[in-house]
Amino acid sequence: MKKVIIIKYGELTTKKENINLFLTTLKENIKQKLQEEQVELTYDKGRMFLIPKKEQFDSIILKLQEVFGIHEINIAYELESLDLEEIQKTIFSLLKEKDFKTFKVETKRSNKKIPKTSLEISRMVGGFLLKQLQDKRVDVHDPDIVIHIELRNTKSYIYFEKVTGLGGYPVRTLGKGLLMLSGGIDSPVAGYLTMKRGVKLEAIYFESPPHTSINAKNKVLELSKILSKYNGELKLHVIKFTEIQEAIYKNIPHEYLITIMRRMMYRIAEVIAIRGNAKILVNGESIGQVASQTLTSMKAINEVVHLPVIRPVACFDKLEIIALAKKIGTYETSILPFEDCCTIFVPDHPVINPDRKLCEEYENKIPYKELIYKAIKNQEVIKVTAKNSNDFSDLL
Ligand code: ATP
Ligand code: MG
Numbered sequence: 001m002k003k004v005i006i007i008k009y010g011e012l013t014t015k016k017e018n019i020n021l022f023l024t025t026l027k028e029n030i031k032q033k034l035q036e037e038q039v040e041l042t043y044d045k046g047r048m049f050l051i052p053k054k055e056q057f058d059s060i061i062l063k064l065q066e067v068f069g070i071h072e073i074n075i076a077y078e079l080e081s082l083d084l085e086e087i088q089k090t091i092f093s094l095l096k097e098k099d100f101k102t103f104k105v106e107t108k109r110s111n112k113k114i115p116k117t118s119l120e121i122s123r124m125v126g127g128f129l130l131k132q133l134q135d136k137r138v139d140v141h142d143p144d145i146v147i148h149i150e151l152r153n154t155k156s157y158i159y160f161e162k163v164t165g166l167g168g169y170p171v172r173t174l175g176k177g178l179l180m181l182s183g184g185i186d187s188p189v190a191g192y193l194t195m196k197r198g199v200k201l202e203a204i205y206f207e208s209p210p211h212t213s214i215n216a217k218n219k220v221l222e223l224s225k226i227l228s229k230y231n232g233e234l235k236l237h238v239i240k241f242t243e244i245q246e247a248i249y250k251n252i253p254h255e256y257l258i259t260i261m262r263r264m265m266y267r268i269a270e271v272i273a274i275r276g277n278a279k280i281l282v283n284g285e286s287i288g289q290v291a292s293q294t295l296t297s298m299k300a301i302n303e304v305v306h307l308p309v310i311r312p313v314a315c316f317d318k319l320e321i322i323a324l325a326k327k328i329g330t331y332e333t334s335i336l337p338f339e340d341c342c343t344i345f346v347p348d349h350p351v352i353n354p355d356r357k358l359c360e361e362y363e364n365k366i367p368y369k370e371l372i373y374k375a376i377k378n379q380e381v382i383k384v385t386a387k388n389s390n391d392f393s394d395l396l
Pocket of ligand 2: 184186284285286289
């Protein structure tokens with residue numbers, strides 16, 4: 001009897017008009033993820049199937065758990081028939097290895113030509129098992145074991161456990177976004193949540209050498225590597241921000257440093273996004289977290305761009321963001337103590353209600369268009385993948 005992996009993608013099936021794009025993208029993303037496994041992927045109405053070798057199951061399941069768009073994964077036994085007697089006998093023999101007192105049978109049949117309904121099949125199999133296994137009981141509410149039967153075109157499947165997938169939409173189905181990725185806790189989480197909605201990410205990082213160290217950059221590279229597990233290859237744009245920051249520092253009242261600095265970051269990010277065909281900017285801003293994230297600050301900063309700015313963690317508490325960062329594996333890297341360009345130039349009293357007119361007046365004291373142009377021209381582009389031979393973690 002063959003052991004297979006069934007991949008289910010619940011939420012996708014509601015996207016009637018886009019279903020083909022969703023399915024093709026999911027298939028491609030899974031193939032990409034399992035590139036090294038050399039396992040064939042087949043598709044049949046609402047399900048995908050893999051037939052791995054015995055030793056591949058664990059690693060494949062782990063990889064599938066990093067693919068958005070997959071809602072559930074099952075390890076199933078495949079029978080080349082729809083014969084109910086054979087199914088019953090197979091279940092009976094499989095149950096010998098299982099330790100349980102109560103059970104429940106759940107049947108799905110995508111093949112509606114089968115004369116019995118799903119419920120009738122579940123009852124029939126349940127009755128058979130009760131007769132054979134005298135010490136077991138049926139419990140439909142809280143059983144020790146659920147016996148799943150799926151009857152498809154010519155084959156049937158039996159499985160007992162469900163592995164939960166990440167859910168969401170396959171990355172790329174909704175196009176591209178540009179993530180403003182600092183070394184902090186919030187922005188990697190914001191990136192993860194955006195990828196979950198089917199958005200493929202590129203990232204942009206502003207560094208200010210010599211005020212920021214190579215360690216700070218390596219930290220961002222390491223975070224990019226973690227995000228690329230979900231995203232596929234992540235294109236990281238590294239922008240030298242030193243000159244702009246120093247010009248701001250020298251010429252602009254310090255209470256406006258952060259506001260103006262962030263307006264410059266937004267402007268640069270928007271150019272990089274448009275050039276790369278990204279439709280949105282994404283960042284880790286969270287309402288009220290710091291002076292630059294009051295509503296008035298956000299408005300004053302947001303005003304310099306036209307692309308939508310998505311802030312997935314805008315309404316999360318820090319503790320909620322931390323919990324997610326731990327779950328996705330970015331937290332330990334994010335808390336490494338390397339100075340970011342924002343932390344170095346932090347004024348004692350940043351303005352919390354910046355005035356737009358003043359922002360513009362101050363900005364005109366520096367040749368910011370030229371500086372922005374230069375920074376973009378000198379950008380460094382790094383393509384980061386989860387498998388990069390360079391493991392940045394040991395540089396940290
Ligand atoms: P994080 O918010 O990621 O934990 P942080 O708290 O240090 O880092 P903030 O100063 O709160 O960053 O900035 C808010 C957001 O602006 C960040 O989440 C990130 O999206 C963006 N950002 C800040 N600094 C940088 C940077 N050096 N490069 C790219 N994006 C940045
Ligand atoms: Mg933050």
